[in-house]
Amino acid sequence: MSDTTPEGWTEQGRPPALFRRFVFSCYADTRAFLDRIAAVQEALGLAPQNISFGTTYVNVTIAAADGALGDAERTLAQRIAAAAEGTVA
Amino acid sequence: MSDTTPEGWTEQGRPPALFRRFVFSCYADTRAFLDRIAAVQEALGLAPQNISFGTTYVNVTIAAADGALGDAERTLAQRIAAAAEGTVA
Numbered sequence: 266m267s268d269t270t271p272e273g274w275t276e277q278g279r280p281p282a283l284f285r286r287f288v289f290s291c292y293a294d295t296r297a298f299l300d301r302i303a304a305v306q307e308a309l310g311l312a313p314q315n316i317s318f319g320t321t322y323v324n325v326t327i328a329a330a331d332g333a334l335g336d337a338e339r340t341l342a343q344r345i346a347a348a349a350e351g352t353v354a
Numbered sequence: 355m356s357d358t359t360p361e362g363w364t365e366q367g368r369p370p371a372l373f374r375r376f377v378f379s380c381y382a383d384t385r386a387f388l389d390r391i392a393a394v395q396e397a398l399g400l401a402p403q404n405i406s407f408g409t410t411y412v413n414v415t416i417a418a419a420d421g422a423l424g425d426a427e428r429t430l431a432q433r434i435a436a437a438a439e440g441t442v443a
Contacts, residue, residue, distance in 0.1 A: 317407075
């Protein structure tokens with residue numbers, strides 16, 4: 266099951282990446298989520314390739330570190346999604 | 355002079371916006387800059403339309419609130435640029 270796309274994420278092809286958009290009802294929730302993403306990536310030693318955000322949304326792109334998505338990228342995706350639970354609009 | 359594009363920023367046309375890319379030598383500097391941007395926008399009550407970042411860069415887009423760029427947007431741009439001073443790579 267390790268090659269399954271994490272629930273809620275979109276897998277992109279070239280280059281391989283996982284993408285997900287998170288929407289929040291206010292800036293405070295957006296900001297709190299960004300702080301939790303930072304904590305997750307520091308804990309895992311792996312960062313999303315790009316995080317693009319505005320006042321009430323955060324788009325996260327996780328790229329494959331070595332040409333193909335692996336357990337590390339999927340774990341990062343799942344941990345980030347878990348960090349948004351309960352606060353997404 | 356209030357209609358001058360802030361130094362280091364690119365002014366875009368449709369829709370009107372100010373754009374600037376900041377590059378850092380490490381994630382810690384990137385992260386510190388993001389925290390300072392948050393403090394600036396909370397102090398001014400005005401946020402960039404979009405902030406897109408990776409481990410060592412931050413792209414900032416400041417959109418016109420009401421159809422045209424004004425002093426508020428230029429002040430936000432200048433305060434954000436000042437927050438990066440001394441840490442950009």
